[in-house]
Amino acid sequence: MENRVLKTLEFDKIRDMAATHCTSFAGRSYMEKLVPVSDFDEVVKLLEETDEGLSILRVRGNVPMGGISDIRPHAKRAQMGGMLSAYELMETANTIRASRNLRQFIEAIVADEDIEIPHFIAKKDAIPILTGLEHEINACIDDNAHVVDSASGSLRTIRQGLRMQEGRVREKLESYTRGKNAATMLSDAIVTIRNDRYVIPVKSEYRSHYRGVIHDMSSSGQTLFIEPDAVVQANNEIRRLKLQEQEEIEKILIDLSAKVQEVAHDLFTLVAILSEIDVILAKAKFGKAHKCTKPEVNNKGYIRLTKARHPLLSMEEAVANTIEFGKDITTIVITGPNTGGKTVTLKTVGLCTLMAQAGLPIPALDGSEVAVFDSIYADIGDEQSIEQSLSTFSSHMVNIVDILEKYDDRSLIIFDELGSGTDPQEGAALAISILDEVHGRGARVMATTHYPELKAYGYNRPGVANASVEFDVDTLSPTYRLLIGVPGRSNAFEISKRLGLQDRVIDRAKKFTGTDRGEVDSMILSLETSRVQSEKDAEETHDILLETDRLKRELEEKLAEFDNKKERMEEKAKEKAKKIIEDAKRESEAIISDLRAMRLNVGANVKEHELIEARKRLEGAAPAEAKKKAVKAKAAPRALQTGDEVKVLSYGQKGTLIDKVSDHEWIVQIGILKMKLNQSGLEFVKPEKEKKQYVSTSVAGRDTHVKMELDLRGERYEDAIFRTEKYLDDALLSNYHQVSIIHGKGTGALRQGIQQFLKNHSRVKTYRFGEASEGGHGVTVVELK
Structure with a gap:
């Protein structure tokens, strides 16, 4: 796309508006280079990326893009072997941290939200992972770009010595400020610094009392800043330690700069991806702020803008128009009076097309569609050049000649006031000839004109339609509504009549028409x-x-x-x-x-x-209702017999039929229990092979399995006894013969209480301490009857 066309259609203003939504300087620099592209697949990708950005803003409100700096110059200087400053290294670490936060943010969206963002995922995967460099820089430089003491052992030692030496000097000088003559001889009872050395402010008439080096004087000459001889050596030591400190800091910065040099290429890639994401989100924010939508795109020259507005006009003032052409109709000629909105309509079509081809949403309703053109040409406005001694007509013709040399059937051409600026009859003839030329070669064309000869242009040429901008005669003002298929008509007689011109004058004028x-x-x-x-x-x-x-x-x-x-x-x-x-x-x-x-x-x-x-x-x-829901009796597959194994549906346990009491009742052995149960609640179970002795069996009325051991460590005595008694009940119902109770060694009180309880339990056969492999004296193994 030619820069002149971008400026003519005011795309540069749209780009500047979108750039205000960027959060980083790097993103803004990328946005300033944004231009429409003509590759169809690339346009589809750009619009899909912006649509994903709108989806992310819709579900999350905002995206963490803070802390991003344009660190490309830093990486370039490191690549050349230069030493980066602490501030530049801090910016590098912050930018890496920002990329890590953004990567985690996108991963969280993928995990938590039901949206498809394949382009953002691809960019996230392409972000280089430089967390190691970030941590190394942060270990040496704080958020204020200050090299911390822990950056190296030598730096810590030097700064400790420096602080001690400074403390001694200040203490010595403060003794001068507290002296009995201080109020008389000193201008102020403070210790200050001049030329990186600690001094005291002495009145000029008392300088001989404080022998030492004069480093500065006040503007009036009444105060001298003197370094007493007593602290000269100490100040020299401070100076030496500061030089050592600076040398050590430079070593640290050089080392970190070398590590930046190793990943300089990755840093360029990182900044590029972060800037691209910033630009995408800026496009999405621009679209959200101006109520824009993602258009469908095609490569067939078809345009359908539904309720489209000019994006540079306020939403309250702009009149939305629906414009459709490019299939059967490839050329539209708009006629009508000045200030009716013809030029705004042309710019709306051209600008929406440029915006879509740059990946920007357009100010139109959902369902709008634009074509991807290889080139867009526009001749709009009064481009009269005094410097080139060109008239308005000549200036327009220079542009039109250039357009006619370059356009093809994949071009969108916009003409404003075609043929104006010269004799009306000749201008109309030229306008018709130019329109025939571009229309005949298949270009998509929109043109405006004043000439009445073109009002009938669309009636005898296939693929051409007339249009006009509506004018309200009652209010003597345009409505700015585009009427496709209706040419504009002159309203001079109606306007003149409403303004008071006599009827006889108007009637005489009509005869001349x-x-x-x-x-x-x-x-x-x-x-x-x-x-x-x-x-x-x-x-x-x-x-x-x-x-x-x-x-x-x-x-x-x-x-x-x-x-x-x-x-x-x-x-x-x-x-x-x-x-x-x-x-x-x-x-x-x-x-x-x-x-x-x-x-x-x-x-x-x-x-x-x-x-x-x-x-x-x-x-x-x-x-009864709860039991009815819980129990779903099934018909026995065959007649029950004594000795059959059955499942008791009400308890979820297996048992054996001992004896039949009546036609509908049986005595059932469940573990150690014998119960009289109705036959409808029993289900025949096919015999199975004998199971292992220690199997976790489901306890009636429970959803969990009974374990082979009970852990009582940390329990109070009363709670431990209650849990032990309940556990033994469950173990008996599960047909366990042996279980383990873990009580720990400790003071032995809990062990003695548990064993005393077991001693008096009617269902405990024997108990003993565990073997070494079983837990020793911290476990009691119980054999059940």
Whole structure:
């Protein structure tokens, strides 16, 4: 694209507006070089990148792009063997950190958000990982670009000595400021620095009292800044240590600069990618601020802009127009009066095309489409050149001649006031000839003109359409609405009449226009009336469609709300049932705890199997509705017989049929328990091979498996006894013969309490300490009956 065309269509202003949204100088420098491209695939990629940027801004609001500096000059100087300053190294580390933050941000979006951003992922993957260099720089230089003491052992030693020496000098000089004659002989009781040496301010008349080196005097000459002889050597030592400090700092900076040199190429790549991302996000922010959208693109010369606005006009003042041409119609000729908006319409089409080919969203509604052109040419405005002694007509013709030498069928050509600036008859003839030339070779053309001869241009040439900018005769002002298919008509008579010109003068003027002119104006007026009525009908139809869509959405929302309410009620009912069951189980546990307490404290004669039976009875006391949901009985595959292995559906446990009590009841052995159960709650289980002795078996009413060991370390005595008793119940129900209780060694109190409890437990056969491989005296191995 020619720079003159970019300036004529004001693309440079759009670029400057977008550049204000960049967050880094590097990004702004990249944005300043932004130009439209003509490669179709590249345009598609640029627009997709901007659309991804809009998606990221929509879901996250902002992107962490802070801390990015243009470190390319730093990397270049390091590449040449130069030493970077602490500030330049700090900027390098900050830029690397910014790239790391951005990489993590994109990874988080991919993990957390349901959006597709393949171009951002590709750029993230291409960012060089230089975290090692970042950490090395940060270990030596702080956020204020100051080399820290820990940068090297030598620097720490030098600075420690320097601080001690400075402290001694200040202490010595402060003794002068506190002396009995200080108030008389010193201008101020302070210690200050001149020429990097500590001095005191002495009144000039008392300088002989403080023998030493004079380093400076006040502007009035009344105060001398003297370094007393007593601190000269100490100040010399401070000077020597500062030189050593500077030498050590230079060594550190040279070492870090050499490490920057090693990855200089990667730093160039890093800055380029960060700048590209900054530019993409700036385009997206510009589009969001100006309510722009991503257009569809094609390489067939077709343009359809829906409610397009000129982006340099305020959204409140700009009139949106729908413009479509490039398929059957490849040339549009706009006629009408001045200040009607013809030039703005031309610039809107040209500028939207340039913006799209630069990857910028366009100020039009969704669904708009633009073509990718190899070249765009524009001849707009009064380009009269006094320096070149060219008239307005000559200036336009110079541009037009240049366009006619370069254009082809993949060009968009924009002519403003074609043929103006010369004799109207000759200018009209030239305009028609030029339009025939560019239209005949397949270029897409938009032109404006004043000449009435061109009003009929589109009626006898295929692929050409007339258009005009609407004018409101009642208000004597243009509406700026583009009317495609309707040529502009003269409004001079109507305007003159409204302004008070006498009717007889207007009637006499109409006679001079001729019959043909009057018929053409009547035809144009009829077309305008039909166009207005058609647009009115279209708007009413559109409103009806919008109302229909609104009603449909409301119905869908109410249906969704009903479904959600139904689901919430079902969940609430389930939660209520679950709570009832849990309350019943807690009640059962409380009853069992009370029974155990009676046995331990009162010595009640309560058998262990009776306790287990009580728990099962209480669990079975759950609400009928909950049990109905939990138990899904299945018909036995065959008639049950004594000795069959069955599954008790209500407990989820396996048992053996001992005896049949009646037609519908059986005595079932479940572990150590014998229970009378209804046949409908039993399910035949096919015999299996004998399982290993120690298998984790699911406990009735539980979702977890009982482990072979119980860990009581850290428990209080009462809690440990309660957990041990409950654990032994579960182990017995799981048919375990041997379990381990881990109590630790400690003071031995918990071990003794546990073993005393085991000694009195009716279902414990024997117990012993664990072997060395089992945990030794920190574990008690229990054998169950």
